Amino acid sequence: NETQDSFVPLILNLLAVETINHTPKMRLCLLLSLPTLALSCIAGYDSVFDGQCLKTINKWNSHAGAKEACEDDDSHLPFIRSQEDNAQFHPANSDGAWLGLSCNGAKFVWDDGTVANFTNFKANQVCDETQKNTVYWVAPDGTWNVGETTTRYPICQRDTRSWICDTYYLLQQGKSDDICYLFDTKNTLLPDAEATCENQLAFISPIHDQAMNDYVKRTAVGYGLMGGVHIGLKSVNDKYIWSDGSEADFLNFAPGFPDPSFGECLAMGTGLFPGKWMNIDCDTPLPYMCSKPALTYDESVAPAGCSDDGEFYPGDEIYSPTWGSATGPSYCDYAVMDLDKSKKVTVEILLFESNSCCDTLTIYDGLFGTNVLKKFTGYYGITSIVVTGTTNAIRMEWNAKSGEHVRGWHARVGSV
Structure with missing residues (x-):
């Protein structure tokens, strides 16, 4: 898959890089130690059996x-x-x-x-x-x-890997605001790059300091990308705003820029004026980097087994019965309701990871019957998928015949 293969995983600690190992896909090795973290598959892979x-x-x-x-x-x-x-x-x-x-x-x-x-x-x-x-x-x-x-x-x-970034890769900045990222080396139009990042709940990487600017530049140059890269910076009402909505508190324009006569979009130079920002025509396809905050899940919140009454209402959080522990098979039914009969109940899947051989979450319309609204199996990772019933009640059935080496799922109940 061209899109998946063009996303190249790099892992970098901005404070403690040790060596560069030249493999078929250049990999950066680093000096860092990480805590034991939840398991997940890398982008493009699916957890089929036993993780x-x-x-x-x-x-x-x-x-x-x-x-x-x-x-x-x-x-x-x-x-x-x-x-x-x-x-x-x-x-x-x-x-x-x-x-x-x-x-x-x-x-x-x-x-x-x-x-x-x-x-x-x-x-x-x-x-x-x-x-x-x-x-x-x-x-x-x-x-x-x-x-x-x-x-x-x-x-x-x-194998699955222990990671807090799910299918993205961790960039440690020596701060509390570590980020997760993917670098796409394929030349892409800016709107398509923005859409790809947004579909993965991310944005084209904002640059708020010199260290991040240097990292994006080094990464691009390391892959031989000497024609520049997209940055998600735009001028809105005489202010520069990043694609994630944050205001620009760091600017690094090349001499003579910004200059809208060269184009309305902005890019970072990697060959000419390396690390400096310049205006470009918005129809110029370039590589880019998506990023989002590093996320963690509190695995202590999960119930030990199925819920006692199995009833959930808007605002409730639901976790699979072996959340985070991956201890094996389980079967649970969940009744999801809104007491207001004029409402339609919703379930938002926030994380889903199972073995597609034999672990399935089925969401039915109504508390009875066999009308399936959505069936989940395999790997979705950190996501936001909303399933809406036709009435104020739906039923969820979790049938994990394996349940090994995967995190399970986390959902939130709502209504419209």
Whole structure:
């Protein structure tokens, strides 16, 4: 996916950068320690089973090509270590998928070097010198087969990560106002860039001090983006306002700027006048960075299990029964109501993370019946999705058959 692949993850502590490691996608390593945080999948990956994050790359590849494609995305071909994993892998595997499995001449081994103690071959397979370097794939029915001289869509796998930024990346500024960000290296028109950020509950990054200005400049230059980047600054009623609504308390214009004769939009120079701001034509496509405040969730607020009465009203917060602890399967029903019969009740999903193999939140219209308003499964992350009933009551059913290594969900009741 071009859009997802153009978002390049960087992690930087402005106060303590140690080294730059040149990998297929340049990664910044840093000196920092983080507390234990909630788990999530990186952007573009979905939690399918037991918190394992999977992503299909929509390009046919040989086994070697598939392995390289996953490694370029800092992931690997799937490891399936148990019968349960094999069964739960099925929803992601509609066309057959390469495995990160090979024969080393004596044993079946995964690409991380561990021995495969579980296999599920369709026919009896041996691993000896005659089969050395043989690779394998898993069919849609879950059976494993000897690799063929063919191509398949790669499914890449990576572990969940502990993070407070959900699908974004943490930028520590040595302050209490740390931010989360994504840098898009693809040239994009400003309105499209703004819309992309807003769809992710973010904004084109405001720049309120020299440190942030330097970071945006260094990041762009580090990727060889020497044609400038968008900044979300506009002139409104003779004041400069950032796209998040905050007023400009730091300005860094190049000599002779601002000058509206060059255009109504503003960008940061990265080759010419690096780090300085200049007017540009608004039809100029450039890279950009989205950012939003770092968010945390209080995992202590969750009830231990289902609510005693299961009734919730406007203003109430609802948490999944194993919120934050990911302790396994659970089943709960929730009655969501407004006592005013002239109202339509709403549920806003604020965070949702489940295993798409087997964890589902279904929202029904009314307290009885089977009219489904919305069904949630898999990974949405921190979000804001409002489901509205046709009356003053709806019913929610949470059915988690796995519930492992994911946070669950958080919702808020309202009415209109």
